[in-house]
Amino acid sequence: xxxxxxxxxxxxxxxxxxxxxxxxxxxxxxxxxxxxxxxxxxxxxxxxxxxxxxxxxxxxxxxxxxxxxxxxxxxxxxxxxxxxxxxxxxxxxxxxxxxxxxxxxxxxxxxxxxxxxxxxxxxxxxxxxxxxxxxxxxxxxxxxxxxxxxxxxxxxxxxxxxxxxxxxxxxxxxxxxxxxxxxxxxxxxxxxxxxxxxxxxxxxxxxxxxxxxxxxxxxxxxxxxxxxxxxxxxxxxxxxxxxxxxxxxxxxxxxxxxxxxxxxxxxxxxxxxxxxxxxxxxxxxxxxxxxxxxxxxxxxxxxxxxxxx
Numbered sequence: 001x002x003x004x005x006x007x008x009x010x011x012x013x014x015x016x017x018x019x020x021x022x023x024x025x026x027x028x029x030x031x032x033x034x035x036x037x038x039x040x041x042x043x044x045x046x047x048x049x050x051x052x053x054x055x056x057x058x059x060x061x062x063x064x065x066x067x068x069x070x071x072x073x074x075x076x077x078x079x080x081x082x083x084x085x086x087x088x089x090x091x092x093x094x095x096x097x098x099x100x101x102x103x104x105x106x107x108x109x110x111x112x113x114x115x116x117x118x119x120x121x122x123x124x125x126x127x128x129x130x131x132x133x134x135x136x137x138x139x140x141x142x143x144x145x146x147x148x149x150x151x152x153x154x155x156x157x158x159x160x161x162x163x164x165x166x167x168x169x170x171x172x173x174x175x176x177x178x179x180x181x182x183x184x185x186x187x188x189x190x191x192x193x194x195x196x197x198x199x200x201x202x203x204x205x206x207x208x209x210x211x212x213x214x215x216x217x218x219x220x221x222x223x224x225x226x227x228x229x230x231x232x233x234x235x236x237x238x239x240x241x242x243x244x245x246x247x248x249x250x251x252x253x254x255x256x257x258x259x260x261x262x263x264x265x266x267x268x269x270x271x272x273x274x275x276x277x278x279x280x281x282x283x284x285x286x287x288x289x290x291x292x293x294x295x296x297x298x299x300x301x302x303x304x305x306x307x308x309x
Contacts, residue, residue: 015042017277020294132214149234
């Protein structure tokens with residue numbers, strides 16, 4: 001791929017936001033390069049059934065959905081390179097974006113690098129992701145009707161996940177590592193009062209069990225050292241997300257948690273750099289909202305280029 005080309009737009013990151021931005025940018029007749037990362041496609045690449053993305057009444061596998069959106073982007077002329085971006089220079093004109101093998105330049109940039117769920121780091125957790133272990137109740141709660149499930153975490157996100165899951169689950173245990181909740185008072189009260197929810201303190205997960213689906217969980221009381229095996233068909237890890245913004249520190253404005261701050265619709269603190277998806281959105285974190293933000297960012301970038309041509 002020619003590193004001497006001056007692109008109208010470089011999109012950093014793939015997933016629903018990056019690919020959708022590439023569709024709109026390339027259809028808008030912009031020369032478009034998407035740098036999707038060595039592992040492209042975002043978090044839907046580790047998701048099995050996706051049933052809440054419009055247009056697929058019978059559901060679709062996450063990787064298949066990403067492949068279809070990617071093909072749609074390339075159909076309109078977007079160039080896609082599956083390489084990690086190592087550094088950016090948003091102060092230069094044009095913008096410079098460096099990968100391991102090349103440096104690319106563009107008039108504008110869309111950052112759509114997403115956010116990564118923080119996991120426990122247990123081998124059995126990795127093996128059973130998508131087979132009973134999830135990081136998103138809104139995405140997967142429907143699959144756990146009348147099941148016994150656990151939610152792991154003690155903050156607002158864990159309480160929100162647990163309360164949402166009460167619509168489906170038979171019972172919910174919230175496993176909290178400490179002896180107090182970090183969640184806000186109102187969220188604590190709602191969880192404590194719900195008849196389906198039991199909060200278990202000083203408890204950490206030691207192992208997940210099951211061959212092709214989660215069946216049980218061994219937990220340990222970190223005060224007494226006592227181990228217990230819980231029957232569970234679902235586990236939702238809700239200990240936080242980390243935005244993928246390390247390379248943008250000092251280049252554009254980030255909030256205290258590392259999420260990119262939007263200044264004017266999708267515009268960042270640099271007027272020719274735009275943002276889309278979970279890398280700024282810590283509220284919804286859905287494939288469909290990420291795609292919408294990708295559309296928004298591409299249109300804003302097109303308007304910026306029109307105004308500065």
